[in-house]
Amino acid sequence: MKVGIVKGPAENPYEFRFITPDSKALKVGEFVYYVHEGKKVLCRITKRLPLRHYPDIYLSNPDVEPGRILKVLGLSSREYDLFEMRATILGYYSRELGFVNPRIPPKPGQAVFLAEKDVIEEALLRKKKGELGSIHAGFLLNRDEDIPIVLDTSLTVSEHLAILAGTGSGKSYLAGVIVEELLKPYNRASVLIFDPHGEYHTLKEVEGLDEFSEGSYRPSVKIYGREDIKLRVSELDYDEIVNLLPNLTEKMEATLSRIYRDLSERGNFTSGDIIARIEEMKNNEELAESTASGLIWRIRRYLLEMEIIDDYRHMSLKDLLKPGQASVLQLTEMNDLEQEILVSALMKRILKARINAEKGLDGEKLDYPVFVIVEEAHRFASRDSRSYDVLRTILSEGRKFGVGVCLISQRPSKIDSDILSQCMTQIVMRIVNPADQENIRKSVESIGREMIEELPGLTKGQAIVAGVAVNTPVLMRARKRHTSHGGASKNAPEEWIRWSEKGESRGIFVDRKARLFWDED
Numbered sequence: 001m002k003v004g005i006v007k008g009p010a011e012n013p014y015e016f017r018f019i020t021p022d023s024k025a026l027k028v029g030e031f032v033y034y035v036h037e038g039k040k041v042l043c044r045i046t047k048r049l050p051l052r053h054y055p056d057i058y059l060s061n062p063d064v065e066p067g068r069i070l071k072v073l074g075l076s077s078r079e080y081d082l083f084e085m086r087a088t089i090l091g092y093y094s095r096e097l098g099f100v101n102p103r104i105p106p107k108p109g110q111a112v113f114l115a116e117k118d119v120i121e122e123a124l125l126r127k128k129k130g131e132l133g134s135i136h137a138g139f140l141l142n143r144d145e146d147i148p149i150v151l152d153t154s155l156t157v158s159e160h161l162a163i164l165a166g167t168g169s170g171k172s173y174l175a176g177v178i179v180e181e182l183l184k185p186y187n188r189a190s191v192l193i194f195d196p197h198g199e200y201h202t203l204k205e206v207e208g209l210d211e212f213s214e215g216s217y218r219p220s221v222k223i224y225g226r227e228d229i230k231l232r233v234s235e236l237d238y239d240e241i242v243n244l245l246p247n248l249t250e251k252m253e254a255t256l257s258r259i260y261r262d263l264s265e266r267g268n269f270t271s272g273d274i275i276a277r278i279e280e281m282k283n284n285e286e287l288a289e290s291t292a293s294g295l296i297w298r299i300r301r302y303l304l305e306m307e308i309i310d311d312y313r314h315m316s317l318k319d320l321l322k323p324g325q326a327s328v329l330q331l332t333e334m335n336d337l338e339q340e341i342l343v344s345a346l347m348k349r350i351l352k353a354r355i356n357a358e359k360g361l362d363g364e365k366l367d368y369p370v371f372v373i374v375e376e377a378h379r380f381a382s383r384d385s386r387s388y389d390v391l392r393t394i395l396s397e398g399r400k401f402g403v404g405v406c407l408i409s410q411r412p413s414k415i416d417s418d419i420l421s422q423c424m425t426q427i428v429m430r431i432v433n434p435a436d437q438e439n440i441r442k443s444v445e446s447i448g449r450e451m452i453e454e455l456p457g458l459t460k461g462q463a464i465v466a467g468v469a470v471n472t473p474v475l476m477r478a479r480k481r482h483t484s485h486g487g488a489s490k491n492a493p494e495e496w497i498r499w500s501e502k503g504e505s506r507g508i509f510v511d512r513k514a515r516l517f518w519d520e521d
């Protein structure tokens, strides 16, 4: 479909301007093309400017439509119905070379066409919907026709993914879509989810849905609650143990460091082993009574009191991570310290197990790549977080060993920029906060300035997808979930009414007297 005519070049050589009537309803982000030597040269619309404004006097009376004034004056409304569009030339697409820019802008007078479904699918996407190793995340925005937006699974997971947006824009809904896709028969991924708000348990529904099974394949989703999540004392780093024990004196730290070094060389150890060593040092008069008792008290009070820390039990990595399985670690009842220590210790163990498997080393092994989703990533990937060092290492080295990470955050400006810039696929949804927009502009180079300007205007579920998993940034609306969304907003009035209809409200206002504690039964 012809949608406009080229007016001429713009300020820079890879842009041009064209004129289109309003009736063609072209929007920023839309894909168009012109023909050069028989090839369709794909372009993205970056700006839409009205060509002529109505004289102010035509707009002076809100009750009189400007078109009527034109009619009375015998003028045509069509000349006010025109828009000048800017478009960036992406090039014609070659499977081998990617986008090839012809380096000759279109001539004035040349026709501009709306890119058809097959042109978009061929040029923008590396994978077709349902193909082996594909993620059907949504549909091209601004089109009535459903043009699927499909990501390349391999690049999405191994080169890390970031989903960034203001709160309530649909991040975890979309992450759910991505996990669903990863569990489909054409991916059968091994996924781990750190879920601080308990939003992912509903993914268990996939186990009963036909879309997810093929032959003998059926995915599984395991939910780990607080009582199932355990770290062994001996799998904690020295720094992690120190972080758990408050107000250690220099002498206590030095003692603990020595004991930790000795015990960790032997393999597994328990908190009882640490305490026994401290007592031994005290009895040998290597340690003052007050230091020894202070250290033992802290170990008993803080290390042993922590529910996620155990002397013997820990989660088996082989149970936690399996192809065709998503494991959801619910962190809802843990405090920040426990959550950070858990992310740090478990991620370290996963990376080590992958390195062991890849290099044929001794020790715990994981024989397949894994994908880890970290919700509220700003809490775990900011410089002052206890899990910062591990995440930084995994983000920079994980791809070599098949540990992919998806960071999800509503405060991208709080995520360390070295970490964020390692996420090679970015999905950015509505962001209104200017500091966060600026941070996205700096750390997500593949999204141009004109696309960043679109961010505040997006609505729930709409996103810019950019980076290695697609050939060029594209505007998308997320597809519908097969499973329900565990993070769905509460409908308060509905719940109030349901509650009151059950009769539970009766009598609630009878006792209006404030009770003092000595009045209580």
Ligand SMILES: Nc1ncnc2c1ncn2[C@@H]1O[C@H](COP(=O)(O)OP(=O)(O)OP(=O)(O)O)[C@@H](O)[C@H]1O
Pocket (backbone or CB within 6 Å): 165, 166, 167, 168, 169, 170, 171, 172, 173, 174, 410, 460, 461, 462, 478, 479, 480, 485, 487, 488, 489
């Ligand atoms: N694509 C979508 N289609 C339909 N509903 C959606 C879509 N995306 C999000 N929603 C709904 O919008 C609400 C917020 O979505 P979601 O929980 O994914 O937001 P969020 O960005 O993760 O928010 P928060 O930062 O608070 O966790 C939910 O009720 C969800 O069901």
